[in-house]
Amino acid sequence: MSSIATIIKDESLASTLRIGFFSLAACSVVGLAAYIGYRAAGPNQTYALHSRHPESNDQIEKVLESLRLDDEKLRQIMQLLEQEMDAGLSPATHKNADVKMFPTYVRNIADGTETGQVLALDLGGTNFRVLLVTLLPQSRVELTSKIFVIPQSIMLGAGVNLFRHLADCLLDFMKKENLVKPGVRYPLGFTFSFPCKQEGLASARLTSWTKGFTCSGVVNEDVVNMLQTAIDEKGLNVQCVALVNDTVGTLMACAYKDPNTAIGLILGTGTNACYMEKLDRVGTWDGDYNEPKQVIINMEWGAFGNNNRLNHIRTKYDEEVDLSSVNPSKQIFEKMISGMYMGEIVRLIILDLMQQDLLFIGQRDGYGDYRTPLFTRGGFYTKFVSTVETDEGIAFANTRRVLEDMGIRNPTFDDCAIIQHICKNVSKRAAKLAGACLAVLINRINKPNVTVGVDGSLYRYHPRFKRNMEKCMKNLVNKNIKFKLTLSDDGSGKGAALIAIVADRFQQSQLKSIPSFDDNDDEEVRTPIQSSLSNPISFNIQSPTNTLIRTLP
Template structure:
């Protein structure tokens, strides 16, 4: 520095340069300190970049590993389900069986020849529908419907108020459609999607509430009678002629177009399945053994695992969902796969990763923005799972929107990738469980071609659920069987209508047969009283027996 000042021979300039060098040195020191401080304050930055592929992160995978099911585990579950099915079908073990395997008294499927006009009520969750279904020559069906909400006060209140509410909705719909006429009587099919012990086509006793309902004084009561009492109380010209589970309605609606349909499956708010079973396998059957020697069985498979037989595949998240539900210890299988609980499982996993500092890294100061929704039970809706999984590529537009709607501002790429990874694992497990259990029924039916009618919001709207089910089932279904999953077109409504119109026609034909017997008896009595008036040819009688359960009526 001194040599430079000597050369320049200018004290003022030398002083200026000296100050400049000192300033440059000081700025360098400050810059280095700032960089070191930044690195010290961001210890997880390197880790966060690894989260761009969450499946390669050991800590995240350790959390999600409990959701993974290979074919060996699925086959074990299939064996357990078959054992539980046999327990439900046997009169010796039915009382204590979790999967009740209720006979529905529906012994034939629709064939497309059914015609007529009928009302239907569909109660399967928080929403309730009233429908007017006009069956025209196949494949034309005219349908008008209206959705009504079931308030929580009614879901949790006295049972009589529930059925009065249904009757009010029915009357409201009939007035709107100009059906409230004094000289016209309508048959009605009632889709009641809760576990019932059916005692006839129009008689069933509720065995337990599910899906958040806890109405008092309904369990062990005849729900058809309760509905009919509420209808009669309001002087509505409607008679409930058939009670139908939504799975049976789904099966019937699909069979209207595809005669290979033998199974109905619901994957929505709840889950259940039904199928056509041979009578000689139904030990609890109390009807006749006339043709057709078959009956649709309502499985009520949501209760699979209530006896702890699924504990080996349940996770801590499943246990938490169960404990916080309105019916702890019940509907264990349903809580692992259905729409009512899937979002909650995802929420609990997100919380677990948050507590381990594996997600939302660098946003600790913003916890107040999103912590409340995530710490609220039900804060992550199941519809969010479907929305998140529709994202493809790196933009994560749908995932960002979901997280921002929940109060999470500016979620990072890593956050979105992890959220999607969680959703995919939870929904894939549900699809595999549903597929494996459905395979048990397909293999049991053991026909060359089996069509499964499927309905429910989870199956209908989730972008990968069907694909994941089919991929799982291809490895499990017997090789001699071809199966097809068909989305039902309003099975719980149209299916109930199909069953109701057949039941109504059967009842009318039965009455005609009884009247015919009465008239023949009178003629016989007249002939005995006046032998001279006896005809030269003997009178013939219709001696065909009337079956105790309805078969498909022939449409004239």
């Protein structure tokens, strides 16, 4: 009986296993069939590209076609920029030129051999930084910095109090770093991010306040002189030897590690560029012609096109952005490529497609209206452009998140694909324009190897901007020139310090070339020469610390 029971149990188990196996197989077949059906009906890559992707939609492509620039158009733009540059450099046409081409009086770049300690002040808003930069052999840099707040009462008060506040903070920093020592003087580079007319390497007059500052008694005054007066009142052994533009600082920060650096570029909220120019091309130069016969030019290229010379490539969206801005008909080139305006261009294109019922179909409410910030000026941030373009494949997770933040509930696959397509076209146009204008500078410099130092949030965070620039530039830069784009490292801080130390090194070399005078020399001859020279600056080298970057509390 026991053997019979065992057989029955075994047959029952086998039967159960057979049933389970066939059930599993059946489920697998059903699941596979369902998946195949989904793939056949759903938005796979091939289907998206050939049937539902916006590139196949003639109406959408007609809207975006106005953004596209081929190499022929880009070469025309390059010729126009070259003409504008020459106008800015000529004394006969400089006054009315849009691209101003200001000489910065910076004539030497760092070459990596600089050593010593130098201070920097970086003032660009309600906070400012004090930095100690220690330059070590083999192009090594140590930075110690502290951020200070500027109270609103000082921002709106007398200008003399602003500079006294800067000097107070500098003194506080130097005491904590044990830099207040008898007989030791420090050069200082001053990054002052407000509109100025530069009259020398260490001389610049403020033309207007921005960013919420209204300090009295500063406009049309020499800000370097005001800072130096405040520093001297504190009894500090510090001399401001250079006022720095952020593009020049970007160039200098890169040049310290790469001597082929000859261009600085800012691609962020705004845009600007500088480059090293030969003195014989600078008709507006009012300095000496001693070696080196070169000077860095601050282009202010954001104003390119103010004279309507870019109208042939501007779209109706560019025109609307300009008209609604705080400075209509100004900074035309900047409004086509910079971070402040890119998101707004995308928003206007989205609205245009919505009005043509090509986008967000079915998103209207019961009253036939859309409930979305897209109808608010500035409602689509440029950071959203970068976020959308990080999406790969067909999931569009980031794009969906952005659209849902915009009040678009459950956006369709088509909606997401179209939004990404718009963003790519707008950012690619910006990259091409920046790349073409950069190619003008590289070809003008005409050296075998040219490095471009670049900084700014747009360049730093957009996933494709650099790649699109380089792809465009390969067709426009002369074939005998190799170029490289390098992300700059703290141009407003380290760059300012490097400019200060290079300026001081050049100043000391000039001191050595001045003849000595004895007591029998004519006082009238001796005094003017000696009084025109600044006191030489000595450097205090300290042992390197363990950390390369240190921020004080």
